[in-house]
Amino acid sequence: MRQRLRVFIIYFKLLLPYWDKSLLSLVCVGLVVLFSLATPLITKVLIDYVYPARDLPLLSFLVLFSLLIFIFNVLFSDISSYLDTFIHQTLSIDLRKKFFTHLLRLPLGFHYEKQVGDLLVRVTNDIDVIVDTVAEALPVIIKTIMQLAALLAICLMIDVNLTLLAFVGIPVYFIQTKFFASRFEEIQDRTQRSESAVYTFYQEKMSHVKTIKSFNQEIYETDRLIDKLKNLFKLARENLFMSLFNSFFDASLITVWTAFLTWYGGYRVITGHISIGEVMAILMYLGQIHQPFMDFGTVYKSVVKSFVSINRLEEIMQAEPEAYQDTKTYLLFDIDGEIIFDRISFRYPDSDEYILKDVSFVAPPGEVTAICGASGAGKSTIIDLILRFIDASEGTIFIDNYGIKQVSLMTLRANISIVSQDVIIFSGTIRENLQYGCKVVDKDKMVGATKAAEIHDFILQLPKGYDTQIGEGGLALSGGQRQRLSIARALYRDVKILVLDEATSALDSITEAKIFDNIKDRLKQKTVLMITHRPSSLKNANKIYVISDNKLTESGSFDDLISQQGEFYKFYQAQLQESDEQMAEKVELLRLKKKIAESEKNKPSLPIKLSNLEKQVLHLYYEDKKTYAKIGQEVGLEAYEVARVRKSAWEKLEQLKELEIS
Ligand SMILES: Nc1ncnc2c1ncn2[C@@H]1O[C@H](COP(=O)(O)OP(=O)(O)O)[C@@H](O)[C@H]1O
Ligand SMILES: [Mg+2]
Known part of the structure; x- marks a missing residue:
């Protein structure tokens, strides 16, 4: 009492x-x-x-x-x-x-x-x-x-x-x-x-x-x-x-x-x-x-x-809040943005099972570092660790040589912009959502960000444009639109570290390619940590780390990893059998690229002899009906096959050919 x-x-x-x-x-x-x-x-x-x-x-x-x-x-x-x-x-x-x-x-x-x-x-x-x-x-x-x-x-x-x-x-x-x-x-x-x-x-x-x-x-x-x-x-x-x-x-x-x-x-x-x-x-x-x-x-x-x-x-x-106001910590300002994972292991406090075991890697500034692995492998956990939503059980994470536990939580998070796996849009206007967490409003920068995220045109075509109400009680957005808005929000925030957690999972590969093309130069100013299992995204990475069985097992560029024929390669082969077309087509495209290069060496003119699988891959790639006849002639495919084939990848193939020839 x-x-x-x-x-x-x-x-x-x-x-x-x-x-x-x-x-x-x-x-x-x-x-x-x-x-x-x-x-x-x-x-x-x-x-x-x-x-x-x-x-x-x-x-x-x-x-x-x-x-x-x-x-x-x-x-x-x-x-x-x-x-x-x-x-x-x-x-x-x-x-x-x-x-x-x-x-x-x-x-x-x-x-x-x-x-x-x-x-x-x-x-x-x-x-x-x-x-x-x-x-x-x-x-x-x-x-x-x-x-x-x-x-x-x-x-x-x-x-x-x-x-x-x-x-x-x-x-x-x-x-x-x-x-x-x-x-x-x-x-x-x-x-x-x-x-x-x-x-x-x-x-x-x-x-x-x-x-x-x-x-x-x-x-x-x-x-x-x-x-x-x-x-x-x-x-x-x-x-x-x-x-x-x-x-x-x-x-x-x-x-x-x-x-x-x-x-x-x-x-x-x-x-x-x-x-x-x-x-x-x-x-x-x-x-x-x-x-x-x-x-x-x-x-x-x-x-x-x-x-x-x-x-x-x-x-x-009575529950202990996060240590926001800890005065014994460093403030992170003007950072280069290098992220180092030094022998990190993690398990949830109430569990004996390690989600991550002895994970070490470096994400250098100016580069895109990708982490890929099966779902449930612990990819999002890596991000939670960087943002200190959870703390490593063993090992230290450094940003610019500061152990993140010694850094003020507010300044740590202020330096990281994240597009998370589940996109959360708050009810309010599009503008409010884009500005979320930003004190200073810069209109041009906002438009720059939405253009880069390929969502600007969509927004303009809405009756109220940037002032359209979205979320609960407002306009419902598709998964892809939300994702692009979320990318724009992260770009608008414009901080040193950009984290993309399956950020393009709801986008088609053409839009995805366009976005990466738009932000190519921006990314050079940042440290980008990209989590994805889509090969179409992975090709934008300077270095890829593969995570499986709680550990980092392989690393290298996309082409390296494919040619190593290790875990990564097997992973995609498996996806291929599961008929995840988008992934399969990319893997096949790589083989195609080699084949084109080879055939160019021996016999520098089309048509190339294509296998059935390769033909299927091309089907997925070309869609533009106007060019199908031309493509049909050049590649030697049946017209009906080419009709379903997409244009942009064709252009890529063309570029590849040119590259290989010159
Ligand atoms: N809050 C939690 N408590 C306990 N286990 C969790 C929690 N969140 C995720 N996990 C487990 O951690 C593992 C890794 O999850 P996650 O990092 O989200 O995987 P993914 O690679 O798909 O992003 C999964 O096996 C998941 O079940
Ligand atoms: Mg995840």
């Missing part, structure tokens, strides 16, 4: 900035309490003095006075309500802000474990519960104490015996309140958890409507929701029963006690100890007493219930 109280006080301290408003509100409440004490006294004077003495002027005065009291009562109540609501709302904003910033600063490992729906309930529902309690508890407790003290004092002045007897009931009330509070707390705990489960369910299903539809699982998912809602319903019913039981108990206690006191009061009048006016007043006061008790009981129960929410929030507030 002490521990809980300590934590509750931490939240209570949030009220400190609003002490002046709180105080004013309490003064208003104090006045209201004071005014409401006057009515029974007036009644006593009326009965014991005014009526017997037939004092008309005093009667008029007292009625007028009561009227004034009533008006002031309402006025001060309203002022206090306004102030309380104001504090309540501001407190809610304060707490949400504090919580959200903290949440965003927590390491990725934390977010992997938590479900969004659950966090959503904590950030809304739990914070509401806490704010309600924190904002309301203090005024109610103070009001209650003032009321009780005043009532006690007045009643004692009128009749000591009756008052003491009245207050004997208090401990009984406390005991039952405590009993019910702990029941409510337990129900609340289960309710909040159940609520989290429902939100998590909603969140997950609503973001995957497509999958649900494609599996025809609409009814199934609805049934599952109903199960979860039934659980909530059950808890709500339990809570209701407990409340009814509680208020029945409350009411019975108060009624029995009042009946007893009424009898005893009458007995005191009949035996001549007190006057009729006095007993009327004291019974009226005692009638007022149950309100503060009820209020106190309600506050006590809501404080106890709020411990559930406080615990849920503290669970997250």
